[in-house]
Amino acid sequence: MIVRTPPPKKQRSDDGGSPATAGNPLVTYEDSPLQTCHDHSDQYLCTYQCRQMVKADVLDALSKAERQARESQTKLQTLNDKFTQADAERKQFRDKFLYSEQELAAAKGREKVLQEQLLVEITNSQDRFTKQLQSSHTLEVNLQNEMNLRKKAESSLATAEEKAKLFEEKLSQLSASVDREKKRLNSDIAHLGKEAKLSVSRIGADLERMQCRAQNAETESGLLRSQLEHLKHKFDECLQEKTELAMKLASFTSQASPSDNSVLVKHLQEELKRYEAEVREARKFKSQNFDAELLKEKLLEEKSRRERAESELSKLQQLQLSMDKLENELSSWKSLLNDIPGVACPDDIFMKFSTLQKEVLDSTVKIGEASTRSKQLEVALDATQLGRQNAETEAALAKEKSEALKSDVKRIEVMLSLVTEEREQLKAVLSEFRKSNSGGFMSGATDGALVQGLQSSLAKKENYLKDLENDLSQLKDVNNRQRNEIELLNEKLVNEARKIKSLERDSDRLRSEISLLESKLGHGDFSAANTKVLRMVNTLGVENEAKQTIEALQAELQKTRERLLAVEELKSQSGDPGKLVDSHITGKISQLKEQIATLEKREERYKTVFADRISVFRRACCELFGYKIVMDEHQRPNGIPITRFTLQSIYAQSDDEKLEFEYESGNTSILDNQYASQGEIAKQVEIFIRKFNSIPAFTANLTMESFNRRTLY
Amino acid sequence: MASKIAAAKDIITLHGSAAIVSEFFFYPEESFVKVKKYGLPMLLIEDESVKSFMSNLTSQISEWLEAGKLQRVVLVIMSKATGEVLERWNFRIETDKEVVEKGVSREKSDKEIMREIQAIMRQVASSITYLPCLDETCVFDVLAYTDADVAVPFTWIDSDPKLIANPQMVKLHAFDTKIHKVDTLVSYKNDEWDEEDA
Numbered sequence: 074m075i076v077r078t079p080p081p082k083k084q085r086s087d088d089g090g091s092p093a094t095a096g097n098p099l100v101t102y103e104d105s106p107l108q109t110c111h112d113h114s115d116q117y118l119c120t121y122q123c124r125q126m127v128k129a130d131v132l133d134a135l136s137k138a139e140r141q142a143r144e145s146q147t148k149l150q151t152l153n154d155k156f157t158q159a160d161a162e163r164k165q166f167r168d169k170f171l172y173s174e175q176e177l178a179a180a181k182g183r184e185k186v187l188q189e190q191l192l193v194e195i196t197n198s199q200d201r202f203t204k205q206l207q208s209s210h211t212l213e214v215n216l217q218n219e220m221n222l223r224k225k226a227e228s229s230l231a232t233a234e235e236k237a238k239l240f241e242e243k244l245s246q247l248s249a250s251v252d253r254e255k256k257r258l259n260s261d262i263a264h265l266g267k268e269a270k271l272s273v274s275r276i277g278a279d280l281e282r283m284q285c286r287a288q289n290a291e292t293e294s295g296l297l298r299s300q301l302e303h304l305k306h307k308f309d310e311c312l313q314e315k316t317e318l319a320m321k322l323a324s325f326t327s328q329a330s331p332s333d334n335s336v337l338v339k340h341l342q343e344e345l346k347r348y349e350a351e352v353r354e355a356r357k358f359k360s361q362n363f364d365a366e367l368l369k370e371k372l373l374e375e376k377s378r379r380e381r382a383e384s385e386l387s388k389l390q391q392l393q394l395s396m397d398k399l400e401n402e403l404s405s406w407k408s409l410l411n412d413i414p415g416v417a418c419p420d421d422i423f424m425k426f427s428t429l430q431k432e433v434l435d436s437t438v439k440i441g442e443a444s445t446r447s448k449q450l451e452v453a454l455d456a457t458q459l460g461r462q463n464a465e466t467e468a469a470l471a472k473e474k475s476e477a478l479k480s481d482v483k484r485i486e487v488m489l490s491l492v493t494e495e496r497e498q499l500k501a502v503l504s505e506f507r508k509s510n511s512g513g514f515m516s517g518a519t520d521g522a523l524v525q526g527l528q529s530s531l532a533k534k535e536n537y538l539k540d541l542e543n544d545l546s547q548l549k550d551v552n553n554r555q556r557n558e559i560e561l562l563n564e565k566l567v568n569e570a571r572k573i574k575s576l577e578r579d580s581d582r583l584r585s586e587i588s589l590l591e592s593k594l595g596h597g598d599f600s601a602a603n604t605k606v607l608r609m610v611n612t613l614g615v616e617n618e619a620k621q622t623i624e625a626l627q628a629e630l631q632k633t634r635e636r637l638l639a640v641e642e643l644k645s646q647s648g649d650p651g652k653l654v655d656s657h658i659t660g661k662i663s664q665l666k667e668q669i670a671t672l673e674k675r676e677e678r679y680k681t682v683f684a685d686r687i688s689v690f691r692r693a694c695c696e697l698f699g700y701k702i703v704m705d706e707h708q709r710p711n712g713i714p715i716t717r718f719t720l721q722s723i724y725a726q727s728d729d730e731k732l733e734f735e736y737e738s739g740n741t742s743i744l745d746n747q748y749a750s751q752g753e754i755a756k757q758v759e760i761f762i763r764k765f766n767s768i769p770a771f772t773a774n775l776t777m778e779s780f781n782r783r784t785l786y
Numbered sequence: 787m788a789s790k791i792a793a794a795k796d797i798i799t800l801h802g803s804a805a806i807v808s809e810f811f812f813y814p815e816e817s818f819v820k821v822k823k824y825g826l827p828m829l830l831i832e833d834e835s836v837k838s839f840m841s842n843l844t845s846q847i848s849e850w851l852e853a854g855k856l857q858r859v860v861l862v863i864m865s866k867a868t869g870e871v872l873e874r875w876n877f878r879i880e881t882d883k884e885v886v887e888k889g890v891s892r893e894k895s896d897k898e899i900m901r902e903i904q905a906i907m908r909q910v911a912s913s914i915t916y917l918p919c920l921d922e923t924c925v926f927d928v929l930a931y932t933d934a935d936v937a938v939p940f941t942w943i944d945s946d947p948k949l950i951a952n953p954q955m956v957k958l959h960a961f962d963t964k965i966h967k968v969d970t971l972v973s974y975k976n977d978e979w980d981e982e983d984a
Contacts, residue, residue: 245909252912595971596955597860597876597947599931604857607930607938608945609843620835677834688940703943728944 166523170503173527177496180534184489187541191485195478202471209464216457223450230443237436240429247426250406257399275381286370293363300359304352311348315341448577455573463566470555477551481544488537495530502526601728610703622676626669633662699723699776713737717744720772724779732775734768741768824903843928846939850932851879851966854886858931862948866923871948871975873917878969885965894964902961906970909958916956917974950975 318341410422506523599606637658695701703719718741720732733744743749743762754775761771818829831837850856861875929945938944950973958970 249908249912252915253908255915256911592955595876595878595957595969596953596973597858597874597949599857599947601934603934605932605934605936605938606945606947607932607942608927609839609846610941610943684941691940 166506169524169527170506173499173531176531176534177499180492180538183538183541184485184492187545188485188489191478191482195475195482198471198475198478202468202475205464205468205471209461209468212457212461212464216454216461219450219454219457223447223454226443226447226450230440230447233436233440233443237433237440240433240436244426244429244433246409247422250402250409253402257395257402278377282370282374289366297359311345315345452573452577456570459566459569463562466562467559470558474551474555478548481548484544485541488541492534492537495533499527499530623669623673626672630662630665630669633658633665637662695723698772699780700772722776722779724776724783726779726782730779732772743768824900824907826904826907828907842941846942847930850930850936851881852886854881854883855933855936856881856930857933860929860931860947862927862929863920863924864927864948866925871950872920872924873972873974874948874950874953876969876971876973878971880967880969882965882967894962899961899963902959905959906961909970913956913958913972917972952976 318337322338502523640658691702700720700722703721705717705719707715707717709715716736718734718736720734721728722730725731730748731746732749733746734741735744743758748754749758757771757774761767761774817831817833819832821828821830831840847856847859856879858879859877861877862871863873863875864871927948929948930942931947953973954976955971955973958972960967960969962968
């Protein structure tokens with residue numbers, strides 16, 4: 074350090090030093106021979122004196138040099154002090170620099186922390202976003218699953234319904250076939266009963282026939298006996314005659330000639346033979362007669378048999394038809410049995426029925442369950458849709474948030490870049506400082522400027538930090554706001570879910586109401602706005618009168634029949650005179666029948682004419698008096714018949730404007746109904762009917778009022 | 787033309803069923819003849835008064851059917867003594883307005899229609915098994931539910947619907963012609979014995 078003194082000092086020493094040593098360089102003793110050898114070769118020529126002089130000069134120069142050395146040492150010391158001072162100052166600056174560097178590092182650390190926080194937040198938000206996306210995906214998957222389930226449930230519902238329908242159809246078919254079977258069996262039973270009756274009646278008829286035959290045989294035997302007696306009597310008479318004749322003959326033989334006698338005898342014998350022939354003929358006739366009667370009876374019997382056979386034939390045809398039908402039914406049943414799985418014999422059908430009914434019940438229960446399930450699914454679907462919407466909105470919010478965060482990050486990055494620039498600037502400043510430091514001492518002014526620059530940069534940093542803190546607080550506020558919004562949305566969601574539930578309840582109620590109304594409609598309810606109920610006027614009532622007359626005539630006919638039967642009995646008792654009465658009665662009956670037929674025809678004609686005329690009359694009445702009149706027959710609870718008239722004005726403004734009158738044995742009275750009890754109408758009724766006892770005046774007045782109402786307003 | 791034929795078919799069906807119902811309740815067995823219709827043996831009444839009533843009724847109803855104004859035909863069975871309604875045979879008719887207004891014809895085979903009518907006939911005939919016994923003299927009446935704008939003919943009057951309070955209802959098969967769909971439903975008075983049991 075001492076050897077290599079800086080040149081400016083040399084200059085200074087030159088400036089302030091002695092001029093005698095100006096030309097001689099300062100040489101060390103040891104170096105001197107060399108220097109003399111190289112630079113000053115004429116010193117070898119110096120003498121002793123010269124050497125002494127040189128010594129003295131050297132000594133002077135040494136003392137001077139010593140002094141200078143002392144001076145320079147003092148200077149050095151001062152410089153050293155200055156240097157130490159500068160060093161301390163440098164140290165201070167270094168400390169300050171380090172401090173600022175530390176502060177910078179702290180700022181960086183904070184920045185890093187903030188960045189990390191931001192990154193964490195971003196990653197959190199991204200995670201949340203991904204989670205929400207995942208949840209939305211899962212919700213979508215769930216939704217699809219639910220939709221699939223719903224479709225499946227609907228399809229199963231449809232299949233169950235179809236099954237139920239099929240079962241119902243089967244059931245109805247089976248019930249119909251069972252009914253048919255029952256009916257057929259009933260008809261068979263009736264048929265068998267009829268057959269049994271027929272056979273009983275046939276047997277009875279046979280019995281009666283046999284009895285008749287026996288009676289006939291008895292009467293014939295009686296007749297034959299009487300004939301026999303008659304013939305015996307005749308025979309006795311003949312014998313008596315014969316004896317008489319023999320006596321006569323004897324007397325004649327005594328009196329007359331024997332030739333005459335013999336002639337007479339011959340004559341008598343011939344007569345006798347004729348008689349005998351006659352008797353034989355009579356017997357033959359009798360037997361023939363008997364045979365003829367027998368044949369007639371047989372013929373009748375055969376006829377009846379033939380009729381029976383014919384009827385039996387027709388029955389047989391019917392039976393064959395029914396047999397065919399039964400066979401068809403049986404085959405259809407068999408095919409049905411074959412069609413029904415798990416049924417081997419008809420006894421199984423009842424089991425099958427019960428199982429089918431159970432199945433139907435089960436299926437209806439299943440349908441109910443499926444419908445409830447579908448409803449639940451619908452509700453869940455709605456809820457999931459709502460959740461999905463919420464999730465979507467949340468995702469949108471998160472996206473917005475993430476975008477905001479990204480912009481924040483960008484801002485922060487910009488700030489970071491600014492900070493790094495500043496750092497660079499600071500580094501540059503520091504290097505400058507270092508340079509200046511290394512180059513020598515710095516002026517206080519530049520140091521102050523540097524310090525000020527650093528302070529200002531520090532202040533800027535602090536401002537940045539404050540800004541960042543403000544940003545953070547703002548972000549926190551935004552977060553809080555978003556949270557509040559989410560909570561509000563959740564509350565809204567809950568409210569909406571409640572609303573949905575109440576709406577579902579309402580829809581269920583409405584469905585039940587609809588089903589009730591449908592059942593009412595099916596029963597026969599109607600709305601008066603677009604439907605009218607009509608019935609045909611009393612035509613069967615008119616016909617009832619005709620029926621009554623017909624019934625009376627029929628009763629008369631029955632009576633005459635009874636009389637006829639009585640007369641027939643009388644006839645059978647009293648023989649011939651009955652025939653006359655019989656023919657007379659049959660003639661009368663035919664006459665009466667003809668009369669009945671003509672009367673019926675006339676009645677028909679009267680009816681048609683009456684219907685035509687009455688319609689004309691009604692129309693005319695309506696046109697002339699302005700009232701449509703409907704007549705009804707009623708009976709009071711005590712059985713007294715009343716005729717009720719319902720009048721409707723052609724100027725009536727609604728269907729309810731009807732007047733009702735009761736007509737009973739010449740008295741007509743108005744009935745109180747809704748229309749008649751209206752204020753104005755009631756007043757008119759009071760005045761015209763109750764006070765003046767005039768219905769026509771009342772109806773005319775009402776007509777005028779209705780007409781005026783129709784035309785004037 | 788097609789609509790006329792179909793309308794006539796409808797009428798025949800209603801007429802037939804009415805006659806069948808009347809068979810069971812009102813008229814003696816002798817006043818019916820056996821006729822084969824829709825492939826089924828049926829009993830049609832021979833009583834002239836009922837026949838003329840039916841012919842008047844069916845002519846009016848076919849007129850309404852052709853115009854598409856008829857909503858429902860109801861056969862009401864009432865007690866003669868008290869006038870209480872015991873049974874209501876509801877034939878609800880849904881008219882295809884398009885067919886009536888534009889004359890478009892639908893494709894449906896007669897065989898299928900016949901089959902459906904047969905099914906109803908069978909059900910009507912078998913309904914005797916569950917309908918309550920009518921052990922008193924009864925009368926029947928026919929109600930027509932028409933559109934409100936229909937002019938009332940002179941042989942017809944407005945009527946109340948003659949409903950049964952708290953009825954039992956049995957839905958029968960429906961059948962469908964090319965123009966009209968007919969739903970059949972029978973409602974009857976609730977059996978008092980059942981109520982007492984319940």
